[in-house]
Amino acid sequence: xxxxxxxxxxxxxxxxxxxxxxxxxxxxxxxxxxxxxxxxxxxxxxxxxxxxxxxxxxxxxxxxxxxxxxxxxxxxxxxxxxxxxxxxx
Amino acid sequence: xxxxxxxxxxxxxxxxxxxxxxxxxxxxxxxxxxxxxxxxxxxxxxxxxxxxxxxxxxxxxxxxxxxxxxxxxxxxxxxxxxxxxxxxxxxxxxxxxxxxxxxxxxxxxxxxxxxxxxxxxxxxxxxxxxxxxxxxxxxxxxxxxxxxxxxxxxxxxxxxxxxxxxxxxxxxxxxxxxxxxxxxxxxxxxxxxxxxxxxxxxxxxxxxxxxxxxxxx
Numbered sequence: 001x002x003x004x005x006x007x008x009x010x011x012x013x014x015x016x017x018x019x020x021x022x023x024x025x026x027x028x029x030x031x032x033x034x035x036x037x038x039x040x041x042x043x044x045x046x047x048x049x050x051x052x053x054x055x056x057x058x059x060x061x062x063x064x065x066x067x068x069x070x071x072x073x074x075x076x077x078x079x080x081x082x083x084x085x086x087x088x089x
Numbered sequence: 090x091x092x093x094x095x096x097x098x099x100x101x102x103x104x105x106x107x108x109x110x111x112x113x114x115x116x117x118x119x120x121x122x123x124x125x126x127x128x129x130x131x132x133x134x135x136x137x138x139x140x141x142x143x144x145x146x147x148x149x150x151x152x153x154x155x156x157x158x159x160x161x162x163x164x165x166x167x168x169x170x171x172x173x174x175x176x177x178x179x180x181x182x183x184x185x186x187x188x189x190x191x192x193x194x195x196x197x198x199x200x201x202x203x204x205x206x207x208x209x210x211x212x213x214x215x216x217x218x219x220x221x222x223x224x225x226x227x228x229x230x231x232x233x234x235x236x237x238x239x240x241x242x243x244x245x246x247x248x249x250x251x252x253x254x255x256x257x258x259x260x261x262x263x264x265x266x267x268x269x270x271x272x273x274x275x276x277x278x279x280x281x282x283x284x285x286x287x288x289x290x291x292x293x294x295x296x297x298x299x300x301x302x303x304x305x306x
Contacts, residue, residue, distance in 0.1 A: 082148030
C-alpha cells in the first residue's frame with residue numbers, strides 16, 4: 001500500500017524530474033537526438049512512477065503492469081523513431 | 090471530434106453523477122486488479138492509445154517539417170508549460186493522498202479525504218486557468234488551427250487534453266461532494282478510486298505531452 005510518506009517522496013522526485021526536463025531544454029539550445037533521448041527517458045521514469053504509485057498499478061497483476069509498460073514502450077519507441085527521422089533530414 | 094468529446098463528457102458526467110448512488114463495497118474486487126472499476130481501466134487504456142496516435146502523428150509530422158516545428162516551438166511559453174506540469178503532478182499527488190486517507194480507519198477520514206480532493210481540484214483549476222490564458226494569448230496573436238502544421242497539432246493536441254482535464258475536474262468535484270457527505274469509508278471507496286484513476290491518466294498524458302511539444306527539438 002502507498003503510504004502518504006511514499007507518495008510524497010514520489011511527488012518530490014516528479015518535481016525534480018520536471019526541473020531537469022526544463023533545465024535540459026534551457027541548457028541544450030541546439031537540441032538533437034541526444035536531447036530527445038534524455039527527455040524521453042525522464043518522461044518514461046515519471047510516467048512509470050505515476051502509474052505504479054499514484055494510479056496504484058504496483059502490486060497488480062502482470063497483465064495490468066504489462067499493458068501500461070507496453071504503452072510507455074510503444075510511445076517512447078515511436079517518438080524516438082520519429083525524432084531520429086527528423087534528425088536525418 | 091467535438092461531438093465525440095461532448096458525447097464522452099456527457100457519458101462520464103453521468104458516470105460521475107452515478108457515483109453518488111450506493112455502490113458495492115471496495116473489497117468486492119480481488120487482489121491483483123487495479124484500483125477502481127474495471128470499466129474505467131478499459132476507458133483509460135483506450136484513451137492512452139488515442140493519445141499515443143496523436144503523439145506519433147505530431148512527431149512524424151515534425152520529421153517532415155523540422156525547421157518549422159523548431160521555430161514555432163520557440164514561440165511557446167515553456168514556463169507556463171512547466172507551471173502546468175507542476176499543477177498536474179501536484180494535483181495527482183493530492184488525489185493519491187485522498188485515496189490513501191479514505192483507507193485510514195479514523196473518524197475524521199472523510200474530512201481529511203475531502204480536504205486532499207479539494208486541494209487537487211484547486212491545482213486542476215490552476216492548470217485550466219494557465220492553459221486558458223495561453224490559448225487567449227495565441228488567439229489574440231491571430232493564431233488558429235490553420236496558421237501552420239505546428240499550430241494545428243499544438244492546438245488540437247493540447248485542447249484534446251484540456252477537455253480531458255475538464256472532465257477529470259467534473260469527476261473530482263463529484264467524488265469530493267460525495268466524500269463531504271460521508272459517502273466513502275475505509276471499507277467502501279470504490280467510486281473514489283475510479284475517479285482518482287481517471288485523474289492520474291490525465292496527469293500521465295501531460296507528462297509526455299509537455300516535453301514533446303514544449304521542449305524536444
